[in-house]
Amino acid sequence: MVGGSRIRQIGWALVLGICFALLLALTFKVNAVKSDVRLAERQIVAAQRAKLLLETEFETRASQQQLSDWNAVEFGYAAPRADQYLESERQLAALGTPRGIDAPKPVRVALNRPAPEEENLFAEWLAETGEVPERPERRDLVAATGLAERLASPTVKMTAVAEVSQ
Structure with a gap:
C-alpha cells in the first residue's frame, strides 16, 4: 500500500x-x-x-x-458686394450724413498746453511777497523749437484742453 x-x-x-x-x-x-x-x-x-x-x-x-x-x-x-468696398478715407467721409439739429458740436482739436503760472494756487501770494522762483525747466520748454526737444525737456504741469468748433 x-x-x-x-x-x-x-x-x-x-x-x-x-x-x-x-x-x-x-x-x-x-x-x-x-x-x-x-x-x-x-x-x-x-x-x-x-x-x-x-x-x-x-x-x-x-x-x-x-x-x-x-x-x-x-x-x-x-x-457685401465688390462695389460696396471703399478705396480711401475720403470715400468713407463722403458717405457721412450732415449733423442733426440737436447734435453736439464735434471736437476739432485736442491737445495739451503748459498750465499758466497764474493757475498756481500760491501764485498770487508769491507775487505779493515778491518771491516768485525762477523755473529753468519752463525756460527750456519755451526755448525748445521742435517736438523732440519739447518731449525731451523736464516734465512740466500740463492741462488738457479740447477746442470745440463754433
Whole structure:
C-alpha cells in the first residue's frame, strides 16, 4: 500500500498542476476578453461623440440656411458686394450724413498746453511777497523749437484742453 499511496500522491499533484495550469489559462483568457470589452466600450464612446459632433454639424448647417433665409426676408441682410468696398478715407467721409439739429458740436482739436503760472494756487501770494522762483525747466520748454526737444525737456504741469468748433 505504500507504493499505491505514493502513486496516488503523484496523481493528485498532477491533477492539481493541471487545474492550476487551466486556472492560469482561464485567467489570461478572461483578461483578454475584458481588454476587448474595454476597447469596444472606448470605440462605442468615440462613435457616440462623433455622432453627436455630426448631429451638431448637421443642425448648425440647417440653422445656417434658416438664418440665411431670416436675414434675407426679415432683416434684409446680404453678403457685401465688390462695389460696396471703399478705396480711401475720403470715400468713407463722403458717405457721412450732415449733423442733426440737436447734435453736439464735434471736437476739432485736442491737445495739451503748459498750465499758466497764474493757475498756481500760491501764485498770487508769491507775487505779493515778491518771491516768485525762477523755473529753468519752463525756460527750456519755451526755448525748445521742435517736438523732440519739447518731449525731451523736464516734465512740466500740463492741462488738457479740447477746442470745440463754433
